[in-house]
Amino acid sequence: MIGAFSGWLIGATLLLALVAVITAIRDRPMGVVLLAGLAVLEVALLVQAGLALADLGQVREKATFIGYLAATVVLPPAAVWWGRAERTRWGPGVIAVAAFTVAVMTGRLLQLWDATA
Amino acid sequence: MTSGASAEQTVGSGPGRVLVALYGVFALAASARAAVQIATKFAEAPLAYLLSAFAAVVYIVLTVALARGARRTALVACAIELAGVLIVGTLSLADAQAFPHATVWSGYGSGYGFVPLVLPVIGLVWLLRPRRS
Numbered sequence: 001m002i003g004a005f006s007g008w009l010i011g012a013t014l015l016l017a018l019v020a021v022i023t024a025i026r027d028r029p030m031g032v033v034l035l036a037g038l039a040v041l042e043v044a045l046l047v048q049a050g051l052a053l054a055d056l057g058q059v060r061e062k063a064t065f066i067g068y069l070a071a072t073v074v075l076p077p078a079a080v081w082w083g084r085a086e087r088t089r090w091g092p093g094v095i096a097v098a099a100f101t102v103a104v105m106t107g108r109l110l111q112l113w114d115a116t117a
Numbered sequence: 118m119t120s121g122a123s124a125e126q127t128v129g130s131g132p133g134r135v136l137v138a139l140y141g142v143f144a145l146a147a148s149a150r151a152a153v154q155i156a157t158k159f160a161e162a163p164l165a166y167l168l169s170a171f172a173a174v175v176y177i178v179l180t181v182a183l184a185r186g187a188r189r190t191a192l193v194a195c196a197i198e199l200a201g202v203l204i205v206g207t208l209s210l211a212d213a214q215a216f217p218h219a220t221v222w223s224g225y226g227s228g229y230g231f232v233p234l235v236l237p238v239i240g241l242v243w244l245l246r247p248r249r250s
Contacts, residue, residue, distance in 0.1 A: 063157065067149045079138070086134045093135040101142045 005051065006110050009044055010103050016041060017099035023092040030083055030091040038095065042076045045102070049073055052109070065112045068105045075102050128186040128244070136243055139236060140180040146229075147173035147221050168205060169220045172233075175201065179240070192244050199237035202226055206234070 016037045023034060049069045059065045079098030083091040129137055151169035159166055175198050182191035206225035219228055226233030 063153050067153065071145060071149070075142075078141070082134065082138060082141075086130060088131060090131050090134045093132070094138040097135060097138045097142065 003110060003113070006048060006106055006113075009048060010106050010110075012044070013041060013099050013103040013106065017096045017103065020092040020096035020099060024089040024096065027089045028092070029087040029089070030095065034092060034095055035080065038076045038080055038099075041099070041102070042073070045072050045076065048106070048109075052113070059112060060115065061112055065109065068109050068112070072102050072105050072109070075105075128188055128191065129184045133183060133243060136240060137180060137183045139232070140176055140183060140240075143221070143229075143233070143236070144173065144176035144180045147176050150221070165220050165223075168201075168222065172198075172201060172221045183240075188244060191240070195237050195240040195244060198233075199241065202233050202237065 016034075019037065020034060023031070049072070052065070052069055056062065056065070075098045079095045083094035083098075085091075086094065127133070147169065151166065151173045154166040154169055175194055179191060179194040179198065181187075182194060202222045202225060205220060205222035209220075209223040221229060221233055225231060
């Protein structure tokens with residue numbers, strides 16, 4: 001896993017969470033922008049998981065690391081599935097929670113990665 | 118329950134949907150953490166790791182109960198969660214030796230931004246709010 005890539009990923013994910021919060025405050029349901037953002041995020045997370053797994057040898061806490069990787073990849077589709085049914089401001093609310101969680105988990109991934117690098 | 122359909126609408130939708138998402142995240146995080154702890158180093162602190170597993174079960178029950186609109190189950194689980202975070206939080210501060218290894222509820226959930234402490238309160242407020250028929 002490349003540190004810079006994950007750093008940008010955290011920034012982009014927090015931006016997405018912010019957009020979701022703003023959408024919720026403006027009392028709008030989930031729109032194309034959030035959906036596209038989540039799709040891009042999912043692709044980036046899959047790339048991150050691929051990069052990380054390719055170089056897994058240097059991580060000490062492998063089980064925890066893989067657990068976080070799997071969770072980050074699963075969360076965006078889960079947020080779309082659970083947020084899509086809610087055509088109110090609370091749909092973006094769900095996405096904000098998921099995006100923030102992905103950001104925190106990516107941060108933990110970086111910590112686990114750096115602990116052994 | 119005859120009022121099941123309308124209860125489902127009110128408990129698991131609207132703001133409740135965000136609550137389900139939060140509990141879902143904590144169910145995932147707590148069960149993954151408990152699984153890793155029990156699988157790799159159970160002998161080090163069996164009590165703490167069993168507590169982690171118990172917390173994980175409570176979060177899973179709450180996620181499902183809220184999502185499916187099972188109000189009574191959610192209420193009981195929320196009360197257990199609040200009691201758990203208060204008791205374990207207090208014990209972990211009062212007798213640090215008994216809890217050398219962190220659980221989700223140690224230090225009132227300080228390792229998770231105190232969300233484990235705030236979440237059951239929000240959950241109880243949400244479940245007990247006055248209902249209009």
